[in-house]
Amino acid sequence: xxxxxxxxxxxxxxxxxxxxxxxxxxxxxxxxxxxxxxxxxxxxxxxxxxxxxxxxxxxxxxxxxxxxxxxxxxxxxxxxxxxxxxxxxxxxxxxxxxxxxxxxxxxxxxxxxxxxxxxxxxxxxxxxxxxxxxxxxxxxxxxxxxxxxxxxxxxxxxxxxxxxxxxxxxxxxxxxxxxxxxxxxxxxxxxxxxxxxxxxxxxxxxxxxxxxxxxxxxxxxxxxxxxxxxxxxxxxxxxxxxxxxxxxxxxxxxxxxxxxxxxxxxxxxxxxxxxxxxxxxxxxxxxxxxxx
Amino acid sequence: xxxxxxxxxxxxxxxxxxxxxxxxxxxxxxxxxxxxxxxxxxxxxxxxxxxxxxxxxxxxxxxxxxxxxxxxxxxxxxxxxxxxxxxxxxxxxxxxxxxxxxxxxxxxxxxxxxxxxxxxxxxxxxxxxxxxxxxxxxxxxxxxxxxxxxxxxxxxxxxxxxxxxxxxxxxxxxxxxxxxxxxxxxxxxxxxxxxxxxxxxxxxxxxxxxxxxxxxxxxxxxxxxxxxxxxxxxxxxxxxxxxxxxxxxxxxxxxxxxxxxxxxxxxxxxxxxxxxxxxxxxxxxxxxxxxx
Numbered sequence: 001x002x003x004x005x006x007x008x009x010x011x012x013x014x015x016x017x018x019x020x021x022x023x024x025x026x027x028x029x030x031x032x033x034x035x036x037x038x039x040x041x042x043x044x045x046x047x048x049x050x051x052x053x054x055x056x057x058x059x060x061x062x063x064x065x066x067x068x069x070x071x072x073x074x075x076x077x078x079x080x081x082x083x084x085x086x087x088x089x090x091x092x093x094x095x096x097x098x099x100x101x102x103x104x105x106x107x108x109x110x111x112x113x114x115x116x117x118x119x120x121x122x123x124x125x126x127x128x129x130x131x132x133x134x135x136x137x138x139x140x141x142x143x144x145x146x147x148x149x150x151x152x153x154x155x156x157x158x159x160x161x162x163x164x165x166x167x168x169x170x171x172x173x174x175x176x177x178x179x180x181x182x183x184x185x186x187x188x189x190x191x192x193x194x195x196x197x198x199x200x201x202x203x204x205x206x207x208x209x210x211x212x213x214x215x216x217x218x219x220x221x222x223x224x225x226x227x228x229x230x231x232x233x234x235x236x237x238x239x240x241x242x243x244x245x246x247x248x249x250x251x252x253x254x255x256x257x258x259x260x261x262x263x264x265x266x267x268x269x270x271x272x273x274x275x276x277x278x279x280x281x282x283x284x285x286x287x288x289x290x291x292x
Numbered sequence: 293x294x295x296x297x298x299x300x301x302x303x304x305x306x307x308x309x310x311x312x313x314x315x316x317x318x319x320x321x322x323x324x325x326x327x328x329x330x331x332x333x334x335x336x337x338x339x340x341x342x343x344x345x346x347x348x349x350x351x352x353x354x355x356x357x358x359x360x361x362x363x364x365x366x367x368x369x370x371x372x373x374x375x376x377x378x379x380x381x382x383x384x385x386x387x388x389x390x391x392x393x394x395x396x397x398x399x400x401x402x403x404x405x406x407x408x409x410x411x412x413x414x415x416x417x418x419x420x421x422x423x424x425x426x427x428x429x430x431x432x433x434x435x436x437x438x439x440x441x442x443x444x445x446x447x448x449x450x451x452x453x454x455x456x457x458x459x460x461x462x463x464x465x466x467x468x469x470x471x472x473x474x475x476x477x478x479x480x481x482x483x484x485x486x487x488x489x490x491x492x493x494x495x496x497x498x499x500x501x502x503x504x505x506x507x508x509x510x511x512x513x514x515x516x517x518x519x520x521x522x523x524x525x526x527x528x529x530x531x532x533x534x535x536x537x538x539x540x541x542x543x544x545x546x547x548x549x550x551x552x553x554x555x556x557x558x559x560x561x562x563x564x565x566x567x568x569x570x571x572x573x574x575x576x577x578x579x580x581x582x583x584x
Contacts, residue, residue: 025545025578026560057478139561146560168564175574184476184488186349187499196476196497205491207479253317268318268438269431272460282467286317 007107007132008033016040024150024176026143028129034107035125039098044216045075047148047173049166050084050158051191058159058191061183062087065156068209070097074216077102077152079144080126084158084166086116093123102148103128104140111136127151145169146176153216154179156206160194167194170203179215181206238262238270239279243290246280250287299399299424300325308332316442316468318435320421326399327417331390336508337367339440339465341458342376342450343483350451350483353475354379357448360501362389366508369394369444371436371461372418376450378408381416391416394440396432398424419443437461438468445508446471448498452486459486462495471507473498530554530562535582538572542579 010017010031018040021027033040048065050058066076066088076092078085080101092099099120103110107126110117120126129147130140145168149155155173157180160166170180182203185192199205206212235243241260245251251259257267271288274280280288302309302323310332313319325332340357342350358368358380368384370377372393384391391412395402399418402409412418421439422432437460441447447465449472452458462472474495477484491497498504527535533552537543543551549559563580566572572580 026557057480061479139558142561142564143557146564163568168568171564171567183479184484184491184497185478187353187475187477188349192476192499196499199476199491199497205476205488207484207488265318265435266431269434272434272438272463276455276460276463 006034008037010040018151020045020152020176021147021150024146024172026146028147030131031127031129031147032107032132033125033127035121036098036123037125039075039100039125040127043075043098044073045077045100045152046212046216047077047152047155047169048084048088048158049078049145049148049155049160049169051160051164051166051194052081052083052085053191054083054087054159055185055189055191057185057189058084059087062158063091065158065183065209065212066091066099067095067097069212070095070099072209072213072217073097074213075100077148079104079141079148079165079169080110080112080117080120082112088158089120089124090116093119099124100151101126102144102151103136104130104144105136106130106132106134108132109135141165142168146172149173149178150176152178154181154212156181156183156212157195157198157203158183159185159191160198161191162193162197164194167198170198179204181212183207236270238266239274242267242270242274243279246288246290250283250289252286252288256288298326300329302332310443312337312444313439313442316438316464318438320439322423323419323421323439324399324424325417325419327413328390328415329417331367331392331417332419335367335390336365337369337392337444338504338508339369339444339447339461340376340380340450341370341437341440341447341452341461343452343456343458343486344373344375344377346375346379346451347477347481347483349477349481350376351379354450355383357450357475357501357504358383358391359387359389361504362387362391364501364505364509365389366505367392369440371396371433371440372402372404372409372412373457374404376458380450381412382408385411385415392443393418394436394443395420395428396422396436397428398422398426400424401427403428433457434460438464441465441468441470444470446473446504448473448475448504449487449490449495450475451477451483452490453483454485454489456486459490462490471496473504475499528562530558531566534559534562534566535571538580538582542575542581544578544580548580 062084070092076099149172180203182195182198245259354376362384368391441464472495474487474490537551549556
């Protein structure tokens with residue numbers, strides 16, 4: 001294809017300028033887009049980023065998140081790098097979903113080039129703030145990351161070394177008021193260092209794509225709970241007695257022991273079980289109440 | 293051995309009553325101890341708990357934490373159950389360290405019985421609030437857990453199912469004002485459910501025993517940093533210029549770009565790199581300052 005054919009140039013204020021890129025630090029002067037331009041319209045978008053050299057675990061999780069977010073109608077955004085980024089893009093494409101690749105080079109010379117770049121230019125969208133013809137340069141990539149996060153509701157980080165470009169994306173996301181999710185892994189794997197660092201710094205722990213779908217789309221896809229009456233019938237007698245004693249009342253452990261007339265330690269054990277099950281909650285002064 | 297030989301009975305107020313068990317909900321009426329009674333004296337103690345059926349990863353981590361905490365002079369406390377508990381006890385014993393096993397049965401009839409129980413009665417300490425001769429009963433175990441956490445500075449949870457006795461220990465620990473640490477794992481393993489749940493609820497993420505040793509003993513065992521001058525000499529020129537511009541001043545990104553006379557985007561990229569390295573920090577109003 002010729003260098004500039006099929007390339008759209010946007011400026012802040014253009015109708016299709018992504019609103020997420022209007023109020024960030026360092027608003028790009030222009031954006032060039034190549035592919036399915038409609039993906040820039042208002043749609044829920046989530047970024048999936050991570051190491052260029054993932055473990056099989058990381059690669060599988062990137063594909064799982066890419067596939068399931070795309071299948072739920074969320075646009076999967078990433079940076080086209082080898083490893084986690086490409087696994088996420090590929091899974092989104094394979095699921096027939098939408099995906100945007102944000103480049104550190106011109107959209108006419110995606111880097112790294114290859115099958116995934118060719119597919120993205122047709123089935124997805126390539127996006128860059130660097131004008132067509134620009135070669136990738138090292139300092140482009142940390143900047144590119146602020147566009148990735150700015151486009152999105154939030155960023156999921158899947159495997160990252162202790163000092164990793166993915167952490168830069170997460171930092172941009174936090175600065176921009178976006179959600180940061182981090183996927184935990186084994187503590188004996190070096191690619192868990194980055195995601196665990198994010199979790200220590202307050203990122204949300206994510207185990208499954210469904211959690212993100214629910215948060216971003218505001219849907220509750222959890223299965224309906226069993227009827228409360230059914231569930232209660234299975235409780236031990238002492239637990240039912242405690243729940244009865246907490247109808248419309250708050251009481252502390254010793255009051256409960258007195259009401260249910262069983263040894264204090266047995267009552268305490270049942271209280272802890274009920275608390276673990278989320279049926280009762282402990283408030284100030286050690287007063288328990290029913291959770292309904 | 294005869295049922296009661298070598299068994300010490302303590303009451304609240306006895307000189308060797310562990311101070312951690314004085315102000316908890318449900319103070320035990322008595323404690324029976326068998327083994328190295330000196331382990332009840334004031335010493336740093338940390339509990340290691342988890343599933344009875346760990347993965348090789350969980351078992352290896354329990355042994356690692358047990359060994360390294362014990363080697364640092366911390367008493368390793370656990371519940372003597374198969375799996376994580378026993379791996380922690382055994383590693384502490386093998387390291388020549390100190391360990392306490394808190395039972396849900398009398399100290400003369402540890403459950404489960406076996407080699408580790410026999411070693412604990414001699415090389416470690418068995419402790420129970422249930423009088424000698426008591427058989428284990430299901431409701432003893434959640435209660436036993438409050439003694440485990442009460443004895444300790446904090447509790448480390450290593451692999452636990454979504455609804456697990458280890459989470460009860462963690463709940464007690466939180467209620468008692470103790471630290472709760474949780475070890476993350478792969479999201480595709482069911483025994484990560486419990487520890488990840490704790491992390492979502494605010495437990496501290498732990499990757500290595502050393503973090504706990506530092507927190508409990510108040511030591512800083514981190515290796516000495518390279519000299520700041522050496523480290524700075526390796527920075528790109530633009531980064532050095534930014535650090536210079538932030539000597540004794542706070543400035544925002546556009547001021548910095550003006551001072552260092554380089555394109556705004558390059559400056560932004562360098563700022564993010566410096567922030568990631570912990571050399572500068574972003575404060576209110578987007579003002580950066582040096583971290584020294």
